[in-house]
Structures are given as structure tokens and as C-alpha cells.
Amino acid sequence: xxxxxxxxxxxxxxxxxxxxxxxxxxxxxxxxxxxxxxxxxxxxxxxxxxxxxxxxxxxxxxxxxxxxxxxxxxxxxxxxxxxxxxxxxxxxxxxxxxxxxxxxxxxxxxxxxxxxxxxxxxxxxxxxxxxxxxxxxxxxxxxxxxxxxxxxxxxxxxxxxxxxxxxxxxxxxxxxxxxxxxxxxxxxx
Amino acid sequence: xxxxxxxxxxxxxxxxxxxxxxxxxxxxxxxxxxxxxxxxxxxxxxxxxxxxxxxxxxxxxxxxxxxxxxxxxxxxxxxxxxxxxx
Numbered sequence: 001x002x003x004x005x006x007x008x009x010x011x012x013x014x015x016x017x018x019x020x021x022x023x024x025x026x027x028x029x030x031x032x033x034x035x036x037x038x039x040x041x042x043x044x045x046x047x048x049x050x051x052x053x054x055x056x057x058x059x060x061x062x063x064x065x066x067x068x069x070x071x072x073x074x075x076x077x078x079x080x081x082x083x084x085x086x087x088x089x090x091x092x093x094x095x096x097x098x099x100x101x102x103x104x105x106x107x108x109x110x111x112x113x114x115x116x117x118x119x120x121x122x123x124x125x126x127x128x129x130x131x132x133x134x135x136x137x138x139x140x141x142x143x144x145x146x147x148x149x150x151x152x153x154x155x156x157x158x159x160x161x162x163x164x165x166x167x168x169x170x171x172x173x174x175x176x177x178x179x180x181x182x183x184x185x186x187x188x189x
Numbered sequence: 190x191x192x193x194x195x196x197x198x199x200x201x202x203x204x205x206x207x208x209x210x211x212x213x214x215x216x217x218x219x220x221x222x223x224x225x226x227x228x229x230x231x232x233x234x235x236x237x238x239x240x241x242x243x244x245x246x247x248x249x250x251x252x253x254x255x256x257x258x259x260x261x262x263x264x265x266x267x268x269x270x271x272x273x274x275x
Contacts, residue, residue: 062194062254066201069247073208076243077215080236084215087224087232103222106214 007092007099016168017093017161021154022136026086033079040068081106091152093161095168098141100150114150116172118143122165124158139165191261198256212240 009015047054047064054060088103095116102110119141126137137158141150155161219229 058194058258059197059260062197062251062256065247065250065254066197069243069250070201070204070208072243072247073205073240076236076239077208077212080212080215080232083232083236084218087229088218088222103218106211106218109222 007094009094010096013094013096015092015094016164017091019091019093019152019155019161021086021089022134022156024130024134024136025154026083028130029082029086030079033075033082036075036078037072040071044068091155093165093168096172098150112150114141114143116169117176118145119165119169120144122162122169124162126158141165191259193256194254194258194260195256209240212236 044055044064055064085103085105088101088109090101092099092101097116098114100110100112100114104110121142123140123142124137125140126132126135131137131154136154136156139152139155139158139161141152143149152158152161216233219225219233
């Protein structure tokens with residue numbers, strides 16, 4: 001089953017966008033993990049130069065090897081958790097609503113929904129050197145209600161998404177107006 | 190003061206078991222939330238392969254140690270002669 005089947009699509013509802021953070025955000029965290037994987041190698045080299053007795057010692061040598069092994073298990077797990085976090089965070093835009101699916105760590109998951117008709121303002125932002133060069137940024141969606149703004153974080157092509165969202169909102173408003181008009185006409189008859 | 194060297198393995202195994210448990214939870218999340226796509230399969234495979242590499246490397250590095258040995262140490266680095274004299 002694909003993730004967009006989890007949103008329980010209504011009849012005649014079409015998925016317009018299925019958005020995740022830009023892949024460069026995940027690649028950045030992988031690069032950080034690669035750097036962290038080099039730390040024990042550097043520490044081993046440093047210890048070998050400064051205190052070789054520690055590495056050769058019966059207790060200290062065993063303890064250092066155990067620590068390094070456990071460290072690599074954790075770093076590798078950290079990378080996989082980062083992937084799961086990246087992969088399960090998604091924003092689904094349909095012709096009727098917006099769904100915000102957020103995985104925070106292993107045990108927290110938030111799914112929120114916003115009707116297109118409630119949207120009042122959409123802002124796209126690209127801040128920083130990396131977002132500028134790789135073309136990713138945030139799209140903030142403001143509603144009339146005093147609830148928190150919906151934010152699509154670090155998504156690719158935020159400006160295009162903003163324009164398409166505005167078009168979708170206009171289409172939905174037009175559709176609702178015509179439905180209301182027809183309902184009024186039916187009542188007059 | 191002496192203790193069996195194998196005692197060091199207890200916290201190590203606890204840490205490894207906890208990391209494996211969290212790995213299983215991560216895979217469970219992917220399956221439960223329907224993210225069973227080619228990408229997630231590929232990444233899970235790479236993760237498991239990496240885990241196997243780390244486990245084998247650890248086995249090779251730790252295999253040469255005699256965990257049954259009883260090791261002793263002194264907080265002052267030697268016998269009573271090494272204590273400060275007043």
C-alpha cells in the first residue's frame with residue numbers, strides 16, 4: 001500500500017501534489033553521519049599517537065573496542081531513523097484539501113487536514129545559500145482560523161507550489177459558488 | 190580489585206539490543222504507514238547490510254579478546270608503595 005492511500009481519498013478527489021522535503025536535506029544528514037563515522041578512526045589515530053598504552057591495555061583496549069562497536073551500531077541506526085523521519089514526513093495536496101503528515105522521532109506522528117476553502121494567504125520563502133542553489137524552501141499557508149499555519153518545510157520549487165495552490169483554491173471557491181447558486185435556484189423553484 | 194573482563198560485555202550487549210529493537214521499530218513504522226515502496230525496500234536493505242558489516246567487524250575485533258580473563262586494577266596505579274608518603 002502506498003502512503004497516499006492512507007489519506008482515505010473521497011470520491012472524485014484527485015491528488016495534485018505529493019510533497020516531501022528536498023532530497024538534498026536528507027543527503028545533508030547522510031553527509032553529517034559519514035563525518036560522525038570518521039570520528040572513531042580519528043580518535044583511534046590520536047590515541048595511538050598520544051597514549052598507545054591505552055589501546056594495548058587489557059581493560060582499556062577491550063573497553064575502547066566495545067565503545068567503538070556500539071558507537072557504529074548507534075550511528076547506523078541514527079542514519080536509518082533519519083531516513084524514516086524524512087520518508088514519512090509528507091504533504092498531500094488534493095483538489096479538495098491539504099494533508100500534513102508528520103513523523104517526529106519514533107513515537108510521535110501528527111496528521112492534520114485543511115480544507116482548501118479555508119485558505120486565506122499563501123507565502124513561499126527561500127532563505128539561505130543552500131536553499132537558493134538547490135531551489136527549495138518553505139510554503140506557509142494561512143487560514144482564517146486562529147490555528148497554526150500549515151508549513152510545507154524545505155520542499156522543492158516552493159514558488160511553483162504556491163502558484164498551483166492559489167489556482168486550486170480559486171477553482172475550489174468557484175466550484176463552491178456555483179454549487180451554492182444552483183442550490184439557491186433550486187430553492188426558488 | 191578484580192573482575193571478569195566479560196562483565197564489560199553486559200552494557201555493550203544492552204546497547205546493541207536496544208539499537209536492534211529501535212531498528213525493528215523503524216521498519217515497523219515504514220510498513221505500518223504504508224511506505225513500502227522500492228525506495229524504502231532499498232534503504233532497508235542497505236541498512237541491514239550495513240548492520241551485518243558492523244556486526245562482522247565487531248566480531249573480528251572483539252574475537253581476539255579473552256573475555257574469561259579476570260583482570261585487576263588499583264585505583265592508585267600500584268601497591269602501597271606507590272601511595273603518597275608523608
